[in-house]
Amino acid sequence: MKILITGNLGYLGPVVVRHLRTTIPGAHITGYDTGYFARCVTTDARLADTLCDEQVFGDLRDIDRDFVSGFDKIVLLAAISNDPMGERYARVTDEINHRGCLNVLDKIDDLSSKSIVFASSCSMYGAGGDAPRKETDALNPLTAYARSKVDVEQALERLAGRGPVITSLRFSTACGMSDRLRLDLVLNDFVASALVKGEIEVLSDGTPWRPLIAVKDMARATEWALQRPADNGGRYMAVNVGSDAWTYQIRDLAHAVGDILPGVKVRINSAGQPDKRSYRVDFARFRAHAPDHQPLATLADTVRELADGISKIPALPSDFRSSDYVRLSVLTGLIDKDLLDSNLYWQ
Numbered sequence: 001m002k003i004l005i006t007g008n009l010g011y012l013g014p015v016v017v018r019h020l021r022t023t024i025p026g027a028h029i030t031g032y033d034t035g036y037f038a039r040c041v042t043t044d045a046r047l048a049d050t051l052c053d054e055q056v057f058g059d060l061r062d063i064d065r066d067f068v069s070g071f072d073k074i075v076l077l078a079a080i081s082n083d084p085m086g087e088r089y090a091r092v093t094d095e096i097n098h099r100g101c102l103n104v105l106d107k108i109d110d111l112s113s114k115s116i117v118f119a120s121s122c123s124m125y126g127a128g129g130d131a132p133r134k135e136t137d138a139l140n141p142l143t144a145y146a147r148s149k150v151d152v153e154q155a156l157e158r159l160a161g162r163g164p165v166i167t168s169l170r171f172s173t174a175c176g177m178s179d180r181l182r183l184d185l186v187l188n189d190f191v192a193s194a195l196v197k198g199e200i201e202v203l204s205d206g207t208p209w210r211p212l213i214a215v216k217d218m219a220r221a222t223e224w225a226l227q228r229p230a231d232n233g234g235r236y237m238a239v240n241v242g243s244d245a246w247t248y249q250i251r252d253l254a255h256a257v258g259d260i261l262p263g264v265k266v267r268i269n270s271a272g273q274p275d276k277r278s279y280r281v282d283f284a285r286f287r288a289h290a291p292d293h294q295p296l297a298t299l300a301d302t303v304r305e306l307a308d309g310i311s312k313i314p315a316l317p318s319d320f321r322s323s324d325y326v327r328l329s330v331l332t333g334l335i336d337k338d339l340l341d342s343n344l345y346w347q
């Protein structure tokens with residue numbers, strides 16, 4: 001089995017590679033990434049990159065036809081991966097996340113026997129009502145990032161008519177330790193704040209709902225989706241990935257982290273504006289179709305692993321929100337140094 005993983009040199013990619021290497025031991029795994037964050041390593045252990053059989057450095061927008069046609073299974077992770085980057089680089093977000101992602105599949109001559117897994121996002125539900133959102137509910141993408149995910153999903157549904165099995169994993173917000181940790185994700189930010197400042201400061205009023213998922217459990221869902229037969233949910237399936245147990249109001253999440261890490265103060269900005277991006281998500285479809293790949297991580301273990309991993313990062317700055325552990329800061333830094341141009345191509 002030949003597996004291609006685009007975007008393997010980011011936050012989620014290394015955890016997926018490590019997991020697939022263990023659970024599908026005979027697989028030939030190729031990573032394909034342009035390497036924006038390749039140097040943002042946050043571990044001194046063996047890198048998951050070295051578990052790939054092959055690493056190709058390249059841009060999704062220019063992927064080679066002969067190269068890409070040789071894989072049985074394709075995991076599409078590569079993207080400009082959050083709202084702040086999407087806001088700053090809206091046009092490029094569409095070019096990479098939407099057109100670049102589809103370019104990979106357009107280059108494949110015969111899609112019929114392929115399995116394709118797309119890293120989508122629950123953020124496409126946007127704001128609105130208290131009822132948990134089902135896959136069949138209307139989407140309300142509020143940002144360039146969320147819109148790019150909707151655009152890809154619509155195209156994937158059409159492509160499924162050509163015979164591949166395609167799964168759009170609408171992931172909850174990720175958290176947990178990785179070879180390339182990001183601190184621009186809510187739980188990771190809370191743990192880093194707790195360690196660096198001894199307190200967690202919630203900037204909004206803390207009322208928004210946010211479903212979370214540990215990166216390890218995202219990797220397990222990816223493994224399930226890669227091997228999903230068409231008779232388990234159809235040739236195209238969009239599925240919310242997460243769990244009720246990991247659906248928090250932000251203020252409750254902050255207090256939960258404060259309870260796990262002793263001596264940490266929690267400050268909620270009660271006068272703050274509520275974050276527009278509040279959503280609860282219905283995970284019934286995921287439970288029904290992937291009963292053996294449900295999230296297993298606990299919040300306490302995930303917070304302790306993060307605390308352990310973050311404490312080993314040499315000299316994590318107290319202003320880590322504008323450091324190399326935040327994806328937007330890395331990209332703007334690469335542009336400022338003329339290493340990337342404004343289209344996010346290497347100079």
Ligand SMILES: NC(=O)c1ccc[n+]([C@@H]2O[C@H](COP(=O)([O-])OP(=O)(O)OC[C@H]3O[C@@H](n4cnc5c(N)ncnc54)[C@H](O)[C@@H]3O)[C@@H](O)[C@H]2O)c1
Nearest residue numbers: 007009010011012034035036059060078079081119171174
């Ligand atoms: N982290 C989350 O909370 C979360 C939640 C839902 C969905 N997702 C999705 O999961 C995927 C992975 O997220 P992540 O947290 O690992 O993001 P990340 O930013 O850490 O990694 C993205 C990777 O994609 C690569 N990439 C970007 N543009 C590229 C291009 N044009 N050509 C080749 N490679 C390119 C980057 O170099 C990087 O290594 C993304 O699609 C993201 O939207 C993430």
